[in-house]
Amino acid sequence: MKKILVKFCACIFCAAISSGAFAQVYKDPKKPVEDRVSDMLSNMTLDEKLNYIGGYNGFYIRGISRLGLPEIKLTDGPVGVHKDGRAIAYPATILTAATWDTSLVNQLGYQLGRDARARGAHILLAPGVNIYRAPMAGRSFEYMGEDPYLVSRLAVNYIKGVQQAGVVATVKHFAANNQEWDRNNISSDIDERTLQEIYFPAFKAAVMEAHVGAVMNSYNLINGQHATQSNYLNNVVLKKDWHFDGVLMSDWDATYDGRAAANAGLDLEMPYAKFMSSANLLSALNKGEVKQSVIDDKVARILRLVFKNGFYDHQQKDNTIPKNNPDGQKVALELAKGGIVLLKNQGKLLPLSKTVKTIAVIGPNANTYIAGGGSSYTFPFSFITALQGIKKNANGVKVVYVPGIPPFSDLVSNSKFYIDKNFRRTGLKATYFNNSKLDGIPVKVAEEQNVNIHNGWGVVAENKGVPYDHTSIRWTGYVKPKLSGRYQFTVRGFDGFRLWINDKKIIDAWQDQGITSKSASMLLDGNKPYAIKLEYYANTHPVDISFAWGIEKINYQDAIKAAKKADIAFVCAGFNESTEKESVDRTFGLPAGQDELISAIAKANRNTVVVLNAGGGVSMAKWITNVKSILYPWYPGQEGGEVIADIIFGKTNPSGHLPISIEKSWSNNPVYKNYYDTTGSKRINYKEGVFLGYRFYDSNITKPLFPFGYGLSYTNFSYDNLNVKVTDSTTVDIHFTIKNTGKYDGAEVSQVYVRQINCPVLRPYKELKAFAKTFIKKGESKDINIRLNRSAFEYYSAQEKKFKHDPGMFELLIGSSSADISLKNTINIK
Numbered sequence: 056m057k058k059i060l061v062k063f064c065a066c067i068f069c070a071a072i073s074s075g076a077f078a079q080v081y082k083d084p085k086k087p088v089e090d091r092v093s094d095m096l097s098n099m100t101l102d103e104k105l106n107y108i109g110g111y112n113g114f115y116i117r118g119i120s121r122l123g124l125p126e127i128k129l130t131d132g133p134v135g136v137h138k139d140g141r142a143i144a145y146p147a148t149i150l151t152a153a154t155w156d157t158s159l160v161n162q163l164g165y166q167l168g169r170d171a172r173a174r175g176a177h178i179l180l181a182p183g184v185n186i187y188r189a190p191m192a193g194r195s196f197e198y199m200g201e202d203p204y205l206v207s208r209l210a211v212n213y214i215k216g217v218q219q220a221g222v223v224a225t226v227k228h229f230a231a232n233n234q235e236w237d238r239n240n241i242s243s244d245i246d247e248r249t250l251q252e253i254y255f256p257a258f259k260a261a262v263m264e265a266h267v268g269a270v271m272n273s274y275n276l277i278n279g280q281h282a283t284q285s286n287y288l289n290n291v292v293l294k295k296d297w298h299f300d301g302v303l304m305s306d307w308d309a310t311y312d313g314r315a316a317a318n319a320g321l322d323l324e325m326p327y328a329k330f331m332s333s334a335n336l337l338s339a340l341n342k343g344e345v346k347q348s349v350i351d352d353k354v355a356r357i358l359r360l361v362f363k364n365g366f367y368d369h370q371q372k373d374n375t376i377p378k379n380n381p382d383g384q385k386v387a388l389e390l391a392k393g394g395i396v397l398l399k400n401q402g403k404l405l406p407l408s409k410t411v412k413t414i415a416v417i418g419p420n421a422n423t424y425i426a427g428g429g430s431s432y433t434f435p436f437s438f439i440t441a442l443q444g445i446k447k448n449a450n451g452v453k454v455v456y457v458p459g460i461p462p463f464s465d466l467v468s469n470s471k472f473y474i475d476k477n478f479r480r481t482g483l484k485a486t487y488f489n490n491s492k493l494d495g496i497p498v499k500v501a502e503e504q505n506v507n508i509h510n511g512w513g514v515v516a517e518n519k520g521v522p523y524d525h526t527s528i529r530w531t532g533y534v535k536p537k538l539s540g541r542y543q544f545t546v547r548g549f550d551g552f553r554l555w556i557n558d559k560k561i562i563d564a565w566q567d568q569g570i571t572s573k574s575a576s577m578l579l580d581g582n583k584p585y586a587i588k589l590e591y592y593a594n595t596h597p598v599d600i601s602f603a604w605g606i607e608k609i610n611y612q613d614a615i616k617a618a619k620k621a622d623i624a625f626v627c628a629g630f631n632e633s634t635e636k637e638s639v640d641r642t643f644g645l646p647a648g649q650d651e652l653i654s655a656i657a658k659a660n661r662n663t664v665v666v667l668n669a670g671g672g673v674s675m676a677k678w679i680t681n682v683k684s685i686l687y688p689w690y691p692g693q694e695g696g697e698v699i700a701d702i703i704f705g706k707t708n709p710s711g712h713l714p715i716s717i718e719k720s721w722s723n724n725p726v727y728k729n730y731y732d733t734t735g736s737k738r739i740n741y742k743e744g745v746f747l748g749y750r751f752y753d754s755n756i757t758k759p760l761f762p763f764g765y766g767l768s769y770t771n772f773s774y775d776n777l778n779v780k781v782t783d784s785t786t787v788d789i790h791f792t793i794k795n796t797g798k799y800d801g802a803e804v805s806q807v808y809v810r811q812i813n814c815p816v817l818r819p820y821k822e823l824k825a826f827a828k829t830f831i832k833k834g835e836s837k838d839i840n841i842r843l844n845r846s847a848f849e850y851y852s853a854q855e856k857k858f859k860h861d862p863g864m865f866e867l868l869i870g871s872s873s874a875d876i877s878l879k880n881t882i883n884i885k
């Protein structure tokens with residue numbers, strides 16, 4: 056019966072069997088992966104091999120049709136699969152870490168994998184697992200916090216989820232990308248023990264436990280060497296010690312020397328083979344500077360990934376998965392519910408009492424979609440702002456909105472322009488080109504009231520439904536200031552833009568870049584025409600450009616008035632995709648005017664709640680004692696506004712805990728003196744060693760404002776019944792009970808820290824070695840069982856080049872944050 060079926064089946068494999076094509080092992084899906092890899096390798100010409108290890112067209116590995124090798128599509132990124140336009144925008148990775156919920160993070164990975172499958176992407180450029188070292192680092196929001204154990208557990212679950220969906224995950228950026236300031240030139244100088252204990256563990260777990268398919272090198276140098284040229288990092292640690300058999304790719308344009316990178320273990324240069332080009336490699340091969348076996352190994356690694364994941368055998372695009380997948384939306388919502396952190400709640404102001412009749416919602420972040428910027432920025436299909444969420448759930452409570460500092464989107468739509476200098480007709484003349492150089496005959500000329508294009512695909516024209524990748528646009532016209540004074544001009548765009556006022560160039564950002572904002576101000580006379588010329592280009596990215604102008608001085612009076620009249624004032628402040636993003640660091644202080652706005656509102660209303668968007672800590676010194684509550688939604692993704700409202704009105708009990716320590720002032724951070732290169736040497740010496748975050752504060756008189764692991768709930772939890780058994784010399788079984796003693800159902804994050812009492816080597820006071828997030832109904836208790844193994848007691852000995860423990864007494868410290876320990880026990884580890 057089987058035979059008959061095979062004979063008449065029309066699928067390509069059966070056709071291939073009957074034609075005898077499976078004589079070639081690489082075509083046979085039943086053959087072992089390694090056999091197919093070697094067979095394919097032996098069928099490839101040298102030219103094909105050399106061309107295979109450089110990307111092309113921005114985000115692809117070339118296909119070879121002669122051999123049936125498909126084109127491999129890569130896509131960003133950690134919070135949404137957004138290469139082809141809109142996608143589900145999950146919360147920032149730092150929020151994901153604040154959930155401390157490994158199973159939810161696994162679901163996130165799986166949904167991202169499905170989003171990738173819906174778009175035919177084979178490789179997802181996520182997760183980012185670099186350690187949080189300083190609050191200003193522009194990519195903290197894309198990473199998972201300060202603790203290597205927490206990051207490792209989350210990364211493993213995330214990666215497994217992505218790969219379960221049939222997509223290759225890419226753990227990045229290897230290694231020590233801990234700041235964006237001068238990121239392409241600075242060297243992270245780190246001793247071996249610190250690398251092994253702090254900066255490597257998440258990568259190691261990704262490789263050895265989650266079997267991640269791809270790794271991406273970092274932009275920064277490591278101990279003086281470009282990551283892509285570090286033999287130690289790539290060949291010794293990653294490939295030899297951790298047995299990584301996948302693909303090591305460069306970050307985009309982070310390769311500098313083809314021969315050195317090839318020998319140092321880089322397998323794939325992205326986005327294209329600029330240095331590991333076939334010409335360079337051929338000449339290196341001929342001179343004996345690179346061995347053929349080195350090239351073959353790189354090709355084999357990509358082929359392994361192709362065969363192992365079935366990319367050769369089936370279509371990657373899964374048309375059964377909707378692009379705006381409801382399961383993904385649900386995970387975006389659940390993450391926000393689990394990861395928003397309540398930092399302060401004086402007098403139990405939240406959730407709002409039934410007596411509240413009027414709420415004032417204030418601040419630039421209240422009514423706009425808020426996310427970190429750069430390559431991870433995702434345009435959602437839909438989103439809900441904090442204001443929309445609050446209004447939707449207000450249930451009869453009056454909601455008054457006054458931005459105070461208006462969001463940029465309001466400034467854009469309120470900006471007025473004129474076509475002519477006599478102010479007869481409003482608008483601007485827009486001239487569109489289907490190239491990035493404002494070249495040749497325009498494809499469209501129009502009059503437009505504003506410059507306000509968001510995520511515009513194919514805005515110039517479409518070619519059989521395929522939008523042009525390259526677009527440039529010029530807007531010309533006039534502005535008319537009402538009164539004489541200083542006016543501010545702000546342009547925000549994806550890729551290049553430049554602005555002239557009366558032929559004077561005042562903004563120049565003419566380069567490929569993620570979403571960037573630039574402002575300039577000028578003294579203008581009232582009632583006079585000023586000529587405007589704005590030029591813009593988009594290079595393979597969606598067209599996204601907006602432009603606002605207006606009087607420079609901010610006036611908070613309306614916001615203060617609204618706050619005075621309300622029972623409670625919410626100030627939604629913080630950073631956004633222009634002020635916190637890759638390639639630049641942000642400030643520790645809030646963006647201009649926000650401290651003043653919060654202070655003014657707190658003065659006007661003693662029930663002020665601050666809702667703060669940031670990817671890490673911010674300075675709160677100017678107002679923290681004057682506000683009653685602080686909610687930290689990080690960047691909460693497309694469903695964020697709904698969850699903020701749910702928390703405010705008590706439908707969701709906050710359960711996020713900090714994956715970072717928040718310092719009172721930047722100078723308190725142990726990294727303070729070792730962050731910026733003040734000498735011009737480009738060397739950042741990680742002098743704090745392993746004493747980062749709580750590992751520093753624990754043994755120091757300086758304490759953080761909010762400690763690692765901290766987060767408030769509307770309920771209370773009590774810890775009891777600790778029972779510890781050392782089952783063999785290094786396996787420890789821990790049992791304890793948590794009771795929800797308050798009035799709300801809620802989830803607790805219990806944390807197990809290990810401390811060596813008398814250590815022969817200098818070690819942090821304590822280190823996180825296990826955690827559990829447990830939902831407990833009010834009045835109920837739950838038993839928690841945790842097993843620690845040998846690794847929980849170890850440190851890295853640089854002398855012996857291995858992790859080891861010194862036998863002796865260890866203390867187990869269990870509680871709800873690094874600074875709130877409820878249970879203790881001492882054990883002897885032999």
Ligand code: BGC
Pocket residue numbers: 131132180227306307430637
């Ligand atoms: C980022 C990577 C990203 C790549 C592709 C780079 O600028 O550092 O994280 O995956 O661009 O967009």
